[in-house]
Structure formats: structure tokens, C-alpha cells
Amino acid sequence: MADDADGTWVSLFSGGKDSSWALYRALEEGLPVSHLLTVHPEGDSYMYHVPATNLATLAAESIGIPLIDVHPGDLGAESADASGEQGDAELEPLEAALRELLEEENIVGVTAGAIQSEFQTSRIQAMCDRLGIELFAPLWQRDPEELAAEMFEAGFEIKIIQVAAYGLDESWLGRTLDADSLAELRDLNDEYGVHILGEGGEFETFVVDGPHMHRRIALDYETEWEGTRGRIHVTDARLEPSDT
Incomplete structure (x- = not known):
């Protein structure tokens, strides 16, 4: 390096x-x-x-x-x-x-x-x-479970903003990717082959907060669902006041 x-x-x-x-x-x-x-x-x-x-x-x-x-x-x-x-x-x-x-x-x-x-x-x-x-490329060939655990431990707040896979319905739009949702994704991986970190395009994310960020991002949105896939439509996005 x-x-x-x-x-x-x-x-x-x-x-x-x-x-x-x-x-x-x-x-x-x-x-x-x-x-x-x-x-x-x-x-x-x-x-x-x-x-x-x-x-x-x-x-x-x-x-x-x-x-x-x-x-x-x-x-x-x-x-x-x-x-x-x-x-x-x-x-x-x-x-x-x-x-x-x-x-x-x-x-x-x-x-x-x-x-x-x-x-x-x-x-x-x-x-x-x-x-x-x-x-x-620090994520390359890493175990998805370990990567997810590291992201959560570091304090990443991750929102799911788009889904396109069997087993992922409209309720996943805007949901936080955390330990609970990861457990559900493991089941969907077993049943449908959904990659637990969405590497195959099953879902897309946006990080609203993390240790590398000075201010959290607040999102207001509506959901758009097309039968088998959907995304959030952001109506407003803003930086929240800093804690310091």
C-alpha cells in the first residue's frame, strides 16, 4: 500500500x-x-x-x-x-x-x-x-457474515432503499439492515439464494450514519412497488444537527 x-x-x-x-x-x-x-x-x-x-x-x-x-x-x-x-x-x-x-x-x-x-x-x-x-478493496472475498458484523459493530446505520428478489416484499423498503433483518436474510438465502448482503443486486442500501460521518442523514420517503420489486422515493433528505 x-x-x-x-x-x-x-x-x-x-x-x-x-x-x-x-x-x-x-x-x-x-x-x-x-x-x-x-x-x-x-x-x-x-x-x-x-x-x-x-x-x-x-x-x-x-x-x-x-x-x-x-x-x-x-x-x-x-x-x-x-x-x-x-x-x-x-x-x-x-x-x-x-x-x-x-x-x-x-x-x-x-x-x-x-x-x-x-x-x-x-x-x-x-x-x-x-x-x-x-x-x-477491503471487502473483496470477505465472508458476508463477518462483514455485516463489522459494519454493525462500527456503528453503521444502513437503510434498504431498493429490493428486487423473491422473498423481499415492500415491507423491506426503508428497513434498517441490522442483526434482526440479517437473520431473516439468512433464511431467504436458504430458501431463495438471496445474498445476505445483496451482492447479486437483491437489494441496495444507503448509509445514513457511521463513524466516518459528522452528521446523520434523515430521510423522508414514499415507497414505490412494482409487483416484484420496488424502491423508496426520497421526498426530503437533510443533515441532522451535530451532537457537538
Whole structure:
């Protein structure tokens, strides 16, 4: 791992539990994270967390690290279609943003929150190799049960904001991911194969509070249900007053 004096790090960040944990672990390891970077996909994505990425701005404000927003549409349709495979095409705006940042600052690496997705991790690693920077992926190949326990113990408050799997109904929308809900997810894993941390896209999350955040994020929302899947629609999001 690069020494602090070698430069700074960029955290690939959506506000979800996995990217937030990767950021938290990087900060715990003493890596100097200078920027968060959020990609806002246009529709479904094989590479990125999709729902409520607009909330990353508020999370970044709570964390106190500048946020870079990347919109794939800004790349232009011709360039975005050039790679053929969707995952590679989706990576282009991220890589372009990092190249631009590298021209201005000494960035030595990025953090990423993939747990078991070879599809995501192999592409991010290949991108880092092309850019000559490191990849810090502290969740990679970790046991999901152990990861969940560590998140809960650290004080992460995790809200489920989207579900799309058998066994997950509308009652899961807005629910806190905690020891009780994890126990239910274990049963759903046995019955339906639902990954207990949603690694297969079964559910998506947003971290409203944690030890890396200075102020908790309060959410007001309505639920949107489409028969077999649904998400919350945030009507208001705000930082709560600081305790200090």
C-alpha cells in the first residue's frame, strides 16, 4: 500500500454500505482520501450502484470530503458505445474522470467496495493498471457474515432503499439492515439464494450514519412497488444537527 507521502486516494462512492465501508476502512488504515467519486448511471447498470446516487452529495458533506460527480451521458453516445460490452463501456466515464484528476493531482489509488463480483473487480483492477494506480478493496472475498458484523459493530446505520428478489416484499423498503433483518436474510438465502448482503443486486442500501460521518442523514420517503420489486422515493433528505 502506498505511503501517505506518495499522494492521495480517490474513493469510488455511492453512499451504499459497500463503498462506504471501503472508504471507512481506507480512512482507518490512514490512507489520505482527497476525493469521493460518484458515477450516476443512466438506467440499469452492471458496474455501479444505481438508486438514489443523488444522496451521495449529502453523504459527502457529512463525511467532509469533496465529491466528484460523473454522469456517463456527458461522455457522448459515440464514445460510450465504442467498447462493445456494457461493463467496459460503463467504465469509460469513470476512467476519463480519473485521468483528468491525475493531470491535476498526485492520485496513487482508488477504493472500491466489491465483495464477490469478479465482473466489477476485474474491470476496476484493469483500469487501475492502465492508470498506474493502486486498488484498495477491503471487502473483496470477505465472508458476508463477518462483514455485516463489522459494519454493525462500527456503528453503521444502513437503510434498504431498493429490493428486487423473491422473498423481499415492500415491507423491506426503508428497513434498517441490522442483526434482526440479517437473520431473516439468512433464511431467504436458504430458501431463495438471496445474498445476505445483496451482492447479486437483491437489494441496495444507503448509509445514513457511521463513524466516518459528522452528521446523520434523515430521510423522508414514499415507497414505490412494482409487483416484484420496488424502491423508496426520497421526498426530503437533510443533515441532522451535530451532537457537538
